[in-house]
Amino acid sequence: MASGQLSRAEALACSGCRHACHVMLYCDTNTLLFGSIPIRHIVLPLLLPQMQMRFDGLLGFPGGFVNLSEESLEAGLGRELLEELGVAFQILEEDHVDSCFAPASSPASSTSPRLITHFYTKKMEEGQIRAVETAAVTTATDHGQEVLGMVRVPLHSTKGGGGLASFLSHSFVGNARFQLLHTLLRLHLVAPEELREALARSLKIQARASEELRAALARVEGKTNLPHHSPAHTGSAHLWISIRHKPKGFHQRIDPTATPAD
Numbered sequence: 018m019a020s021g022q023l024s025r026a027e028a029l030a031c032s033g034c035r036h037a038c039h040v041m042l043y044c045d046t047n048t049l050l051f052g053s054i055p056i057r058h059i060v061l062p063l064l065l066p067q068m069q070m071r072f073d074g075l076l077g078f079p080g081g082f083v084n085l086s087e088e089s090l091e092a093g094l095g096r097e098l099l100e101e102l103g104v105a106f107q108i109l110e111e112d113h114v115d116s117c118f119a120p121a122s123s124p125a126s127s128t129s130p131r132l133i134t135h136f137y138t139k140k141m142e143e144g145q146i147r148a149v150e151t152a153a154v155t156t157a158t159d160h161g162q163e164v165l166g167m168v169r170v171p172l173h174s175t176k177g178g179g180g181l182a183s184f185l186s187h188s189f190v191g192n193a194r195f196q197l198l199h200t201l202l203r204l205h206l207v208a209p210e211e212l213r214e215a216l217a218r219s220l221k222i223q224a225r226a227s228e229e230l231r232a233a234l235a236r237v238e239g240k241t242n243l244p245h246h247s248p249a250h251t252g253s254a255h256l257w258i259s260i261r262h263k264p265k266g267f268h269q270r271i272d273p274t275a276t277p278a279d
């Protein structure tokens with residue numbers, strides 16, 4: 018068993034531990050991206066694989082803390098999914114994949130008692146996944162608060178090295194990236210060689226992102242020495258960010274105050 022991993026029985030026997038459950042929803046699809054690239058599987062980690070963008074800016078799967086004195090792992094996960102996705106799910110014990118101690122870097126693991134994360138996967142029909150995506154932005158009580166939006170995990174690779182590699186280079190909560198990688202392999206959604214290549218590209222993407230962040234920081238630090246913008250412009254939002262799936266972005270930055278040097 019990998020380090021930190023526990024059997025379900027061992028995890029449940031840890032009376033002093035906190036427990037959190039998360040699920041990856043996914044389905045097969047015949048849809049083609051731009052009419053040519055096979056999307057193959059839609060994964061909802063919240064996922065999606067579908068995942069979700071959380072309130073803290075990290076990617077994670079839908080789910081949350083479960084109180085074992087009041088509910089089972091699966092009932093607690095179902096309750097969290099209703100809040101986050103706006104859909105009542107019946108999560109079964111057979112959907113359980115693994116349990117493990119949260120890594121020290123997890124938001125909740127620095128505080129005692131220790132946190133155990135339980136991971137589940139659930140295969141659905143494409144129509145059901147689409148209904149979840151709709152409910153997540155219409156009826157889910159957590160939308161716009163704890164959850165900022167559902168995200169489909171791109172499993173394809175584009176010629177420029179984007180797709181899965183770009184997705185994996187984002188920041189994930191706790192061991193969510195490991196859960197995603199492990200599941201992609203276990204369910205044969207991505208071949209090991211493809212995953213190895215995507216991870217190698219992700220490292221290069223991250224190195225480029227570090228350089229861009231350093232340059233952005235230097236620019237912002239330089240600006241803090243300049244006179245302030247006029248009050249009419251402070252606090253207004255000029256930046257739209259879209260997670261792109263097209264070779265050319267279709268959301269434009271529109272800033273009426275921008276000078277060519279901005």
Ligand SMILES: O=c1[nH]cnc2c1ncn2[C@@H]1O[C@H](COP(=O)(O)OP(=O)(O)O)[C@@H](O)[C@H]1O
Binds near residue numbers: 097124163
């Ligand atoms: O997708 C995930 N995979 C693994 N661990 C996660 C994931 N999302 C959150 N966690 C961990 O579980 C803890 C509780 O999860 P979450 O923040 O979803 O709970 P909540 O919705 O009940 O507030 C988090 O503090 C984090 O350490």
